[in-house]
Amino acid sequence: MLYLFDLVLLVVIVLLAWRSLNDADLFxxxxxxxxxxxxxxxxxxxxxxxxxxxxxxxxxxxxxxxLILSALVRMRRRGRDAPRPNHxxxxxxxxxxxVLLLAxxxxxxxxxxxxxxxxxxxxxxxxxxxxxxxxxxxxxxxLLNYRSYDTLLEVAVLLLAIVGVWSLRRAEWPxxxxxxxxxxxxxxxxxxxxxVLAAAYVLWIGTSKPGGAFQGGAxxxxxxxxxxxxGFGRRALRHRYRMRVALSCGLLVFIxxxxxxxxxxxxxxxxxxxxxxxxxxxxxxxxxxSIACTLGLLYxxxxxxxxxxxxxxxxxxxxxxxxxxxx
Amino acid sequence: MMYFxxxxxxxxxxxxxxxxxxxxxxxxxxLRRILALNVMGSGVFMxxxxxxxxxxxxxxxxVPHAMVITGIVVSICATGLALVLAECVQAxxxxxxxxxxxxxxxxxxxxxxxxxxxxxxxSP
Numbered sequence: 001m002l003y004l005f006d007l008v009l010l011v012v013i014v015l016l017a018w019r020s021l022n023d024a025d026l027f028x029x030x031x032x033x034x035x036x037x038x039x040x041x042x043x044x045x046x047x048x049x050x051x052x053x054x055x056x057x058x059x060x061x062x063x064x065x066x067l068i069l070s071a072l073v074r075m076r077r078r079g080r081d082a083p084r085p086n087h088x089x090x091x092x093x094x095x096x097x098x099v100l101l102l103a104x105x106x107x108x109x110x111x112x113x114x115x116x117x118x119x120x121x122x123x124x125x126x127x128x129x130x131x132x133x134x135x136x137x138x139x140x141x142x143l144l145n146y147r148s149y150d151t152l153l154e155v156a157v158l159l160l161a162i163v164g165v166w167s168l169r170r171a172e173w174p175x176x177x178x179x180x181x182x183x184x185x186x187x188x189x190x191x192x193x194x195x196v197l198a199a200a201y202v203l204w205i206g207t208s209k210p211g212g213a214f215q216g217g218a219x220x221x222x223x224x225x226x227x228x229x230x231g232f233g234r235r236a237l238r239h240r241y242r243m244r245v246a247l248s249c250g251l252l253v254f255i256x257x258x259x260x261x262x263x264x265x266x267x268x269x270x271x272x273x274x275x276x277x278x279x280x281x282x283x284x285x286x287x288x289x290s291i292a293c294t295l296g297l298l299y300x301x302x303x304x305x306x307x308x309x310x311x312x313x314x315x316x317x318x319x320x321x322x323x324x325x326x327x
Numbered sequence: 328m329m330y331f332x333x334x335x336x337x338x339x340x341x342x343x344x345x346x347x348x349x350x351x352x353x354x355x356x357x358l359r360r361i362l363a364l365n366v367m368g369s370g371v372f373m374x375x376x377x378x379x380x381x382x383x384x385x386x387x388x389x390v391p392h393a394m395v396i397t398g399i400v401v402s403i404c405a406t407g408l409a410l411v412l413a414e415c416v417q418a419x420x421x422x423x424x425x426x427x428x429x430x431x432x433x434x435x436x437x438x439x440x441x442x443x444x445x446x447x448x449x450s451p
Binding site for chain 1: 397
């Protein structure tokens with residue numbers, strides 16, 4: 001029975017992947033991609049990886065889909081380059097690509113199926129150190145204790161991405177949709193606090209059960225996107241420093257923790273014995289804020305205008321909107 | 328006592344990688360290529376997670392799980408940056424795909440709509 005479930009799930013995943021990439025209409029393709037992400041999250045649950053499933057459902061499916069859809073809408077609005085059927089690209093004919101890739105697929109399958117069935121792995125090592133790691137969820141222990149150096153660099157990558165985006169373009173705000181969707185505001189009043197609460201819960205529970213800073217950050221990032229859609233927060237975004245502090249606090253706290261642990265224990269990110277849990281939670285809380293802001297601001301696709309930065313026309317438009325937003 | 332058939336998942340991972348690579352080579356629209364990279368990434372993640380689930384031990388190996396969570400977050404950052412780069416190209420050249428070297432020089436030689444696009448970009 002479960003074998004059948006796996007089979008159907010994977011066939012649908014592969015078909016959806018094909019469809020999302022080859023549909024003549026890019027919009028439909030992106031919607032297929034979002035559905036694909038949700039099904040892949042189900043596959044992670046089947047593979048006993050609930051932490052990954054949480055991250056995939058929120059980031060891989062929801063936020064990536066939102067990013068691509070909003071970029072698609074902006075590109076269509078801007079482009080006279082109307083969506084047209086794709087033509088075969090470059091000098092390599094598609095049939096040749098197809099044959100070569102079929103060969104690659106068979107090679108990949110052969111190579112992967114031949115690998116050892118029950119290799120050693122790091123499970124026992126990870127579990128043996130778990131009591132001393134300060135948390136009881138092994139994945140969080142790997143992320144924030146055993147291999148916290150990786151996570152430090154990952155938080156730096158997040159900051160780097162938003163620096164890149166901000167230096168390339170100025171944001172185009174999504175249009176004000178409050179008039180056309182009267183139910184949006186009442187919905188947001190319920191959904192936004194719930195999402196923030198859920199993000200904090202996922203962060204907290206991540207020390208012992210599936211969850212953690214990335215999953216919570218993704219939830220809060222989704223809340224951020226909804227907030228932008230509802231037209232909240234424009235004034236806060238135009239503030240010169242507040243947003244930058246929020247974006248960089250994860251990395252700054254992480255670096256401070258690295259320096260602090262080096263002074264206390266003589267080794268980077270080796271937490272003082274008995275207090276590892278506190279250090280991890282403090283780093284995760286700061287990282288969650290940065291992750292949420294980064295993912296939410298990626299959605300804007302550019303740097304929000306700051307006070308005194310925008311053109312006069314834009315400023316007056318935003319100003320009048322701010323006035324009505326205070327209510 | 329296999330709880331699932333890992334071969335199915337490995338084959339599906341290989342299929343996702345191949346489909347993504349095909350779309351990356353066969354299509355030229357930026358958004359399709361960005362989607363293709365994401366699908367390839369999902370295929371790689373699926374292979375990693377499947378291997379972590381079939382290691383010896385009471386629970387799946389947590390190290391690949393942590394790597395995949397890192398990978399998911401890094402890939403959305405790369406996607407966001409790539410989308411903005413694509414929009415920059417569109418704003419500068421009016422095109423939504425990379426062109427061959429020859430076409431590019433023709434295109435920039437003519438420059439039919441560059442000034443127009445920039446004007447559009449700045450108007451509210």
